[in-house]
Amino acid sequence: MLKVEIVQGNIASQPDMDAVVNAANARLMPGSGVAGAIHGAAGPGLAEECQALAPISPGEAVISSGHRLPNRHVIHCLGPVYGVDEPSDRLLGDCYRNALAVAEQHRLNSVAFPAISTGVFGYPVDKAAAVAIDAIAAMAPALRFVQRVRLVLFSDSDRRLFQAALSRSSLTSTD
Numbered sequence: 451m452l453k454v455e456i457v458q459g460n461i462a463s464q465p466d467m468d469a470v471v472n473a474a475n476a477r478l479m480p481g482s483g484v485a486g487a488i489h490g491a492a493g494p495g496l497a498e499e500c501q502a503l504a505p506i507s508p509g510e511a512v513i514s515s516g517h518r519l520p521n522r523h524v525i526h527c528l529g530p531v532y533g534v535d536e537p538s539d540r541l542l543g544d545c546y547r548n549a550l551a552v553a554e555q556h557r558l559n560s561v562a563f564p565a566i567s568t569g570v571f572g573y574p575v576d577k578a579a580a581v582a583i584d585a586i587a588a589m590a591p592a593l594r595f596v597q598r599v600r601l602v603l604f605s606d607s608d609r610r611l612f613q614a615a616l617s618r619s620s621l622t623s624t625d
């Protein structure tokens with residue numbers, strides 16, 4: 451059965467996970483926030499590999515190797531810009547669903563997500579948490595390889611909002 455855990459931390463420092471998800475930009479280039487942390491830790495080889503995979507559109511997920519990250523893979527998702535890319539809830543849910551589908555195709559056991567779209571892209575964290583948890587819960591019965599999903603939140607207040615959404619869901623928490 452899928453185990454979901456919620457932690458406060460840095461998405462680029464999750465050495466026990468097979469893949470980390472990047473809150474990417476369309477060109478899959480280094481940027482601020484999550485993309486800056488992931489590309490910074492992975493080194494220039496990641497941006498080089500990503501050139502052939504870009505551009506992606508909102509809701510899409512593509513996979514690369516992890517380069518100098520401690521993870522085998524990075525799954526790059528482009529979240530919706532809140533209030534611009536519509537319907538934003540479906541596009542944000544697509545990120546989580548498509549990332550998990552890609553992880554399944556690569557037979558990965560564990561995936562860590564940041565709170566996609568809640569930084570520069572302006573998605574309110576409480577709403578994003580509900581969308582993320584609903585999407586993971588909807589995928590859970592179909593997952594054969596993915597056994598562990600970790601949601602990595604930068605702040606304690608964001609962690610609490612995701613924890614509250616998880617408590618309201620049917621998912622099994624590891625806490």
Ligand code: ADP
Nearest residue numbers: 460461473483484487566567568569570571604
């Ligand atoms: P987006 O462009 O999809 O909004 P951002 O990277 O700007 O993505 O932010 C997404 C969320 O990730 C924000 O809540 C931000 O606070 C958080 N964040 C920023 N850096 C990190 C990091 N190194 N690890 C985990 N979360 C981070």
